[in-house]
Amino acid sequence: MTSSTDPLETPAGREAIFGLIARLADNKYLLGRRYAEWCSSAPTLEASVAAAAMAQDELGHARALYPLLRTLASEPSPELDPETRQHFHNLSFLDRDFVGWTDFVAANFLIDTALTLVFEAGEHSSFEPLAGRSRKVLQEERTHFMHGQAWMKRLAAAEGEAKRALEGSLRQAWAEVLCWFGPPGSGDTLSELVVLDAGPDVLRGRFLASVGPTILAAKLDLPLRKKGQGYHLSEALPWDVWDADTYRFPSPAELFTKTAPSY
Numbered sequence: 001m002t003s004s005t006d007p008l009e010t011p012a013g014r015e016a017i018f019g020l021i022a023r024l025a026d027n028k029y030l031l032g033r034r035y036a037e038w039c040s041s042a043p044t045l046e047a048s049v050a051a052a053a054m055a056q057d058e059l060g061h062a063r064a065l066y067p068l069l070r071t072l073a074s075e076p077s078p079e080l081d082p083e084t085r086q087h088f089h090n091l092s093f094l095d096r097d098f099v100g101w102t103d104f105v106a107a108n109f110l111i112d113t114a115l116t117l118v119f120e121a122g123e124h125s126s127f128e129p130l131a132g133r134s135r136k137v138l139q140e141e142r143t144h145f146m147h148g149q150a151w152m153k154r155l156a157a158a159e160g161e162a163k164r165a166l167e168g169s170l171r172q173a174w175a176e177v178l179c180w181f182g183p184p185g186s187g188d189t190l191s192e193l194v195v196l197d198a199g200p201d202v203l204r205g206r207f208l209a210s211v212g213p214t215i216l217a218a219k220l221d222l223p224l225r226k227k228g229q230g231y232h233l234s235e236a237l238p239w240d241v242w243d244a245d246t247y248r249f250p251s252p253a254e255l256f257t258k259t260a261p262s263y
Contacts, residue, residue, distance in 0.1 A: 032058030
């Protein structure tokens, strides 16, 4: 499906596209950096090699996206380049170094998959620069999901502490990733302008359909159930915590700043 209207024609369209590209670029950039930290410390040689390859992919994707911000911005700014950018709109799960390998696997399986699904939704985008980059990204992402899925099964099958650690890492990212697709309901500018081929609710459904079979087969303790042919959340998402401006949950430090009394 294509749009007969230039999505950059209105200020609202340009702003929505700028926000989308910034979110994709920032999350790719931080995900690549976190992957790179495990290039020499993953639990197996094969996993270290995969971490290095995936880090290279993610950082390459980010560097292909950041130049688009310069074409969309009204004026030059240090915020348009990752080397000088101060305000990243990435998921808070990527703010810190991964504490252990299960954090890596959770990011690989949940965050990497969520990003890929958005690029799939942009493969025929009315914003051609996104369409072109989406097709390139998807060519290089095919092995990422398989890597995350294989480690999910491996750690879950180990039972005991390994499975509990995996569940803990998954729960830390779970709700934030699901909120990251955007708020529920109608009126989504990106899908209305066919920048993406679906709105937040449909993208969330695609995500659950992608990760759900592995999660349920591994009997992991997450708020997910299968009903008929679909996968559904068994708990409401914490929209009261989610920041609609930055598309993320606040970090503990940010929460303290917001709730601390002023004197």
